[in-house]
Amino acid sequence: xxxxxxxxxxxxxxxxxxxxxxxxxxxxxxxxxxxxxxxxxxxxxxxxxxxxxxxxxxxxxxxxxxxxxxxxxxxxxxxxxxxxxxxxxxxxxxxxxxxxxxxxxxxxxxxxxxx
Numbered sequence: 001x002x003x004x005x006x007x008x009x010x011x012x013x014x015x016x017x018x019x020x021x022x023x024x025x026x027x028x029x030x031x032x033x034x035x036x037x038x039x040x041x042x043x044x045x046x047x048x049x050x051x052x053x054x055x056x057x058x059x060x061x062x063x064x065x066x067x068x069x070x071x072x073x074x075x076x077x078x079x080x081x082x083x084x085x086x087x088x089x090x091x092x093x094x095x096x097x098x099x100x101x102x103x104x105x106x107x108x109x110x111x112x113x114x115x
Contacts, residue, residue: 057092
């Protein structure tokens with residue numbers, strides 16, 4: 001299952017009680033490449049999405065090595081990345097959807113394996 005927007009994806013995650021594990025997975029993946037992703041609790045979907053997009057924007061603009069390491073760490077296939085958009089804000093929004101889709105696949109797999 002692949003989502004086209006962060007809103008759809010986060011709504012699905014909340015309906016399946018996967019939102020908190022999703023946030024934890026994204027924070028963990030960022031941490032494994034040495035990038036802090038501070039999301040204040042209690043976690044809210046809109047604030048989480050906005051903070052993630054902001055962080056990806058900063059990585060693209062200022063910490064490209066960490067950005068590439070994050071994509072590698074999360075095991076995001078090159079074919080999903082597609083062509084780079086010259087508008088960095090739009091690129092960050094697009095990458096937010098890709099990052100969240102990948103993290104959701106991990107979380108959903110763990111949830112299904114646990115049952």
